[in-house]
Amino acid sequence: MECVLKQPKVAAIIQREHQAARLARASFTAQMNAQTDVPVYNRDFRTSEAHKTQYLSIGPRMGAYLYTIARTLNARNIVEFGTSFGVSTLYLASAAAENDGKVTGSEYHAHKAQKARDNLQDAGLSSYAEILSGDGRETLQSINAPIDLLFLDGSKDLYLDILMMLEKHLRPGAMIIADNADHLPVDEGFLQYVGKDSDHYLTTLIGFHKGLVSQSLYLNN
Numbered sequence: 001m002e003c004v005l006k007q008p009k010v011a012a013i014i015q016r017e018h019q020a021a022r023l024a025r026a027s028f029t030a031q032m033n034a035q036t037d038v039p040v041y042n043r044d045f046r047t048s049e050a051h052k053t054q055y056l057s058i059g060p061r062m063g064a065y066l067y068t069i070a071r072t073l074n075a076r077n078i079v080e081f082g083t084s085f086g087v088s089t090l091y092l093a094s095a096a097a098e099n100d101g102k103v104t105g106s107e108y109h110a111h112k113a114q115k116a117r118d119n120l121q122d123a124g125l126s127s128y129a130e131i132l133s134g135d136g137r138e139t140l141q142s143i144n145a146p147i148d149l150l151f152l153d154g155s156k157d158l159y160l161d162i163l164m165m166l167e168k169h170l171r172p173g174a175m176i177i178a179d180n181a182d183h184l185p186v187d188e189g190f191l192q193y194v195g196k197d198s199d200h201y202l203t204t205l206i207g208f209h210k211g212l213v214s215q216s217l218y219l220n221n
């Protein structure tokens with residue numbers, strides 16, 4: 001079976017971007033955390049230095065997981081809230097390439113969206129992804145095809161808003177994956193909405209190398 005992720009050109013760009021993210025994080029995190037008590041994830045995505053300049057990207061294990069889920073679902077219409085420099089998008093676009101599908105990414109900062117497009121181009125995956133620049137609450141309103149996979153990785157306090165905005169487009173059996181679930185309150189907001197009392201979602205929290213990921217199956221009862 002072909003695995004686009006393992007194609008030398010794709011693997012090289014993914015490795016390059018993980019390495020760049022690691023180097024950038026090493027110097028930036030200590031510096032920023034020393035300046036304020038507000039964790040990176042709680043800072044305003046429009047104004048914070050971290051959101052403007054840093055990768056804040058998933059790691060290789062999470063990337064392999066996203067790719068596997070997208071391939072297993074045969075996901076053709078993949079939507080990503082929070083693209084940054086497009087590391088996660090490279091994994092999702094690799095699966096989309098094999099599924100004859102497409103990823104629609106969203107990133108508030110225009111220069112980040114452009115770098116994500118450049119990375120996809122370098123990997124030869126441009127035909128399988130489109131990156132919308134601007135606030136996902138506006139740009140993702142253009143989605144109208146049935147969604148197979150929704151990856152939430154933008155501002156944590158907007159996960160529920162984005163889900164509710166796109167819910168009408170989820171196909172039954174769609175998967176919603178939310179990163180950094182350990183940063184979310186359990187008994188309100190997104191996790192409460194998709195949690196055990198929901199008739200529409202079956203949700204599990206998965207422990208990763210660092211933190212929790214929420215995975216919800218859309219039941220559409």
Ligand SMILES: C[S@@+](CC[C@H](N)C(=O)[O-])C[C@H]1O[C@@H](n2cnc3c(N)ncnc32)[C@H](O)[C@@H]1O
Pocket residue numbers: 045051052055056057058081082083084085086087088089106107108109112134135136137153154155158
């Ligand atoms: C955790 S990073 C995403 C990392 C990316 N998924 C990856 O793994 O490479 C979050 C990104 O979401 C963007 N973001 C946050 N809220 C957003 C919004 N409302 N609309 C668009 N982008 C947003 C931030 O600018 C930031 O670059």
